[in-house]
Amino acid sequence: MIFPPECKVVGHAYQKPVGDKVYFLTEYLVRRVPDGFELLKVTPNPEGHGMMRDIIHEEVLARADETVMYPGRVNQHDRADMVRRALSTKKRCTIFGAMDEHMNFVLDPDLSLFQIVHVYDIRPPRANLSVTIESLEKDGLLGELECIFEHHVRDISLIDADVYPCRAGGFSKTLDMDRMEGGERVAGCLTGRQLYQECYGSNFKLIEICPISAVSEEPFLARCCRKEQSGIGMYNGFFGAVVHWGASPKTVLDAVYEMVQEWRRRNGQDSSRSG
Structure with a gap:
């Protein structure tokens, strides 16, 4: 899968006001062709001068028949959601426009490259941790981690x-x-x-009914009413983070980042990974 971490490396060639030059940071180019769009990988001249550079190499990564322009605008900071949307198009390459008019793409979408994080909570009343994670995801605040969150929410009214x-x-x-x-x-x-x-x-x-007692997979996030349980580490043989019952969105956000980074460090992955 190719999914640029930042939209600044993706350019578009709808018109050519300065000829065949591209912005010096450009790595990928969306080019309009008679039957749609194609995706190119380009190399601007590193020895050139100025902001616009000649292209010294280009390669077609996806042809027009393999590429689709996604309808509407998306939050480009919710990366897992973009991969899901790309998978839904059934095309190798899906080009996305953002709410701020920037552009990005997903080529050969593959959710298996994302880390699964298990979220354990209970209801009623409100499953605060699970709902907060969903809200943070929707707002794009967890996109840099490239994680998928699987929610295990127990309905205690069924007990x-x-x-x-x-x-x-x-x-x-x-x-x-x-x-x-x-x-x-x-x-x-x-x-x-x-x-x-x-x-x-x-x-x-x-x-x-404590969510910690339900933990069966790692890494995980769980909610507990015991303040002394809060933290990051091993719980019943599984690694994860526990937050207090009424933890704020900021506290949950910090716990997710710290836990995932520590999990990747322990497993020999790049703990600074950010997309």
Whole structure:
């Protein structure tokens, strides 16, 4: 797959106001031809002077019958989304226009080159970590990492329990609002266990719902209500990052970058990889 990390290396040759010269930073050229567009790899003269240079070598990477101009504008910072869109066209080369009118392309799209990151969360109420990751992706803030996020969100309302953690989830009987009688099946975590034991004793059955307990693949991101669990490292034999229950988007963003960079460093990859 060829997918330039920055649009500044992609030029277009719709007209030739200065002849066959190209901008000195240009590496790829989208050229209009009678039956559409073709993609070229070009080498500007490195010994030339000025901003516009003669081309000393050019190579056709994709012919017009292999190339499509994607309709509409896309967020070019959401790189995984662009690869998915490129795959949907069934063409070798998909050219994209951006909201700021810049241009980029994906040649021979391949999502297998992206790192899979597993996201573990629960609902109700709102699966804050999962929703935040989706929002950061949509805004293009995670595109440089070239990751795909697989979400594992457990719906705890489907658990056969007598008691649930809190009223915020819309449950009728909860640890935070109701008095326990003993013998209940409680959907909860370590915090719920401690609360029940301190207030009512040990006559209950805990059904574990902490997202960390569900982790089965790495690298991962998970949410936990225990502040001391927050950080990056090994959890139950798997490497990942844990953020606190109400972590801000900035905290989640930092955790994703730090975790992925450390994962790549541990696995001998370029930890500075940015697309």
